[in-house]
């Protein structure tokens with residue numbers, strides 16, 4: 399089999415790249431080691447930047463998002479028993495975010511790909527990129543015990559943090575940067591109206607909490623938890639009690655509760671691999687970087703990587719220019735590091751760290767006080783949250 403671009407990974411990165419390339423008449427094959435249902439069963443991101451919304455529109459995959467997504471003009475920071483609203487729309491000259499779950503984005507992109515008859519191969523075992531440092535790269539995989547090979551012009555490594563693409567790069571060619579946080583997020587989904595019409599990020603002595611949503615009748619809540627927490631120790635009742643303890647009283651009293659239908663614990667880390675290009679292999683999304691979800695950047699960074707990679711591939715095929723591909727890594731990393739910084743800053747400001755001393759605690763309190771009383775400081779938060787320009 400031959401294609402122009404072999405895409406490893408059928409998450410948001412791979413699917414969005416595949417759809418944009420298809421719209422440009424460039425042939426792709428997507429391979430994923432998991433099945434469609436498993437991929438669609440993962441509950442992850444919930445907030446889309448305008449740049450991500452624009453790319454989904456460009457991919458002709460935005461109709462349901464506009465019909466069912468929720469436009470948000472702001473969110474609140476809660477601490478010392480009070481709310482402080484961050485007016486995204488007013489502070490950024492009219493920008494906002496779209497609340498629409500990653501699961502739905504993935505579903506919509508899969509449906510688009512199926513509607514155009516583009517090939518995705520699921521349950522592909524032992525997917526491996528080869529000869530990407532030459533002019534004739536290829537990908538091998540096994541399906542139902544049969545070995546296959548796909549010859550291609552380029553390989554897009556969109557296979558996430560644990561994927562095969564980054565691991566196929568010789569260690570001497572890669573430099574990685576990592577910070578692991580001493581806590582995780584315990585998240586639940588419940589079919590119940592959210593406690594507020596906007597998101598609430600809470601800093602509390604018991605730990606961080608986040609009140610988010612997927613719709614007007616589906617809530618998504620998170621609480622900071624220790625890394626040795628076990629999900630089986632968290633009944634719904636215990637979770638609802640804990641999340642309400644971490645919110646201002648008026649929210650805790652108003653919160654609707656219901657049985658959860660998803661409950662999981664995610665570790666938090668910051669991770670960047672440099673560069674993001676190795677000959678004819680390009681890393682995009684979580685394959686190249688990970689951010690703590692506090693800044694709602696993971697999925698949106700995947701989208702901006704895809705924007706740069708798509709532009710470079712179109713230049714190659716339509717204008718016989720390698721400029722875009724040659725600049726990919728440097729352009730993508732410039733935006734990645736600013737989002738990594740923002741996500742680290744939001745995480746450091748809103749979470750309680752086990753080893754925090756009295757001085758560090760006062761600094762965190764001063765940060766929150768300054769942020770909520772200075773238009774300049776709030777503007778910095780707002781412009782990063784809605785997404786810096788591509």
Ligand code: FAS
Pocket residue numbers: 406407408409410411412429430431432437441442443444445500524525556557558559560561562563663664682683684685691694695696697698700
């Ligand atoms: P993904 O990991 O989504 O997709 C990679 C795909 O590659 C998967 O389908 C996988 O099956 C496949 N794959 C992996 N290895 C392979 C191999 N060897 N061969 C073939 N295929 C392979 N971001 C936010 O903005 N907000 C959040 O709240 C948030 N919560 C998260 C919670 C968790 C538990 C995790 C892990 C991430 C979370 N993220 C969040 C980040 C997340 O949304 C990612 O940024 C997003 O999924 C990135 O998309 P992809 O780069 O496509 O990677």
Ligand code: PHB
Pocket residue numbers: 442443444445597608610611618691692693694695
């Ligand atoms: C979510 O709704 O899953 C969500 C929203 C904002 C974040 C992280 C997660 O910062």
